[in-house]
Amino acid sequence: SQQGEEDPQALSIQEGENATMNCSYKTSINNLQWYRQNSGRGLVHLILIRSNEREKHSGRLRVTLDTSKKSSSLLITASRAADTASYFCATDLYNQGGKLIFGQGTELSVKP
Amino acid sequence: GAGVSQSPSNKVTEKGKDVELRCDPISGHTALYWYRQSLGQGLEFLIYFQGNSAPDKSGLPSDRFSAERTGGSVSTLTIQRTQQEDSAVYLCASSLEASPQYEQYFGPGTRLTVT
Numbered sequence: 001s002q003q004g005e006e007d008p009q010a011l012s013i014q015e016g017e018n019a020t021m022n023c024s025y026k027t028s029i030n031n032l033q034w035y036r037q038n039s040g041r042g043l044v045h046l047i048l049i050r051s052n053e054r055e056k057h058s059g060r061l062r063v064t065l066d067t068s069k070k071s072s073s074l075l076i077t078a079s080r081a082a083d084t085a086s087y088f089c090a091t092d093l094y095n096q097g098g099k100l101i102f103g104q105g106t107e108l109s110v111k112p
Numbered sequence: 113g114a115g116v117s118q119s120p121s122n123k124v125t126e127k128g129k130d131v132e133l134r135c136d137p138i139s140g141h142t143a144l145y146w147y148r149q150s151l152g153q154g155l156e157f158l159i160y161f162q163g164n165s166a167p168d169k170s171g172l173p174s175d176r177f178s179a180e181r182t183g184g185s186v187s188t189l190t191i192q193r194t195q196q197e198d199s200a201v202y203l204c205a206s207s208l209e210a211s212p213q214y215e216q217y218f219g220p221g222t223r224l225t226v227t
Contacts, residue, residue, distance in 0.1 A: 030212040030213075031212045031213070033215075035218075041201065041220050041221045042203070042218045042219055042220040042221055043203065043205075043218040044218070045215050045216065045217070045218075048215065088155060090155075092212040096168075097143070097160060097162060097168055097210035097211070098143065098145075098160070098207060098209075098210045098211050098212045098214065098216070099145060099157045099160050099168065099171070099210075100145075100147075100157060100216065101157065102147075102154060102155035102156070103154075104154045105154065105155075
C-alpha cells in the first residue's frame, strides 16, 4: 500500500523558475527521502531528511519536513531543462529495516 | 566503483512461463531490496535481504514470487507462471545495511512484459 501522496501529479514550468512538489504520508517515520527518476528506470537519491530535522539544503534543492502535518516539500530553485524527471518521496517505517514506501510521484517538465 | 546492475534490461515472456531476474549489488553492501514499479500501483516494496538474516518477504504479492540471495551478494527474483499483471519494471537496490540511515542505490531495472 502507498504511504505517501504527492502533489501536483504533473508540473510544467519554464527554465529558471522554481519548482515545488509536496508529499504527504500517513504513519510515523524515521526519515523521508526524495528520489529522481529519468525515463522510467533507475532512481537517483537526492536528499534525506530525518524526522527531527525541519529543513535541509543540497545545492539547488531545499527540503522541508513538518512531522505534525505529516508532510514534506521539495523545492528546486532556478530549474534547468535537465531537471525534467519524475520526483518521488519515500518514507521508511520505524524498525522496518529501511524498506521504502514511495509516493506516486510528480512529473516535472522544465521547458527551455 | 560499479553501481547496482540488473539483467536482463528487458524481458518479454508469454503468460504462464517462469522468469528469473538478476541483481548484482554494490560490493560490500549487506542489504538488498527489490521493488516493482507498475502503472497502476506505482513503486512498491517486494522483499529485502540483510546479511544472513531471514528476508522480509512482506511485500511479495503472491506465492508465485520468490527471491534468493546467494553468498550474500547476487540476488535472483523468480516469478512463476507469469500473469499479465506482473508486467512492470523490477528495480533492485542495495545499501550498506538495512537501516533507514543508509542511502539505497538503485539499479537501472528490468522491464518485464508478459504477453
